Amino acid sequence: MNSELTEEEMRRALFGTPQPKEQVSTPLVLEPVPEIVFTKPAEAPLAKKKVTKAFTPRLRVTLRVGNEFEGKMTELIHEAD
Template identity: 40%
Template sequence: MNTGLTEQEMRNALGLDIKAEAAPEEPEQRQVSPPAAVPKPKKRASTGLRVTLRVTREFEGEESLFIHDANTLSRFDAEQLARKAAAKEKYRFFELVSIGAIGQL
């Protein structure tokens, strides 16, 4: 498979005849500045509900307000959690006053 080309002609054809004496250029030295402080996204006020109950220890006794912050989005679950928490505080009678997002009440 003789093509009749000399080694020098092949080097010229492939672009390898450039002399290696020329030193490759050094890449520019860029000054690396520290990244700008990325502002953190604002956290929501809360993802829970605040339940307010009117509670008494005795039937028709002295009433007081009981406020419970539930970490749930279900109004039903929030009310049940508030009733359980009030029962732990020895309250026996409950009346629901309000349920709303923690940031709104």
């Protein structure tokens, strides 16, 4: 068996022989697109309701930082909505 194959022989071994694709040219037929216009239905103006602010929970993050093991600790607190 020949251990030195050309690139073309390797391609044929991996992918098989290339089959020529048949080129069939079909004319593109453009179908007429119906023109559609979307409109919003007329609505009666509604009275605007006053929105009351609901309770928004706050997030509180507490971080205790120290430079020594079981030594002086610094506490940082961050609050966010």
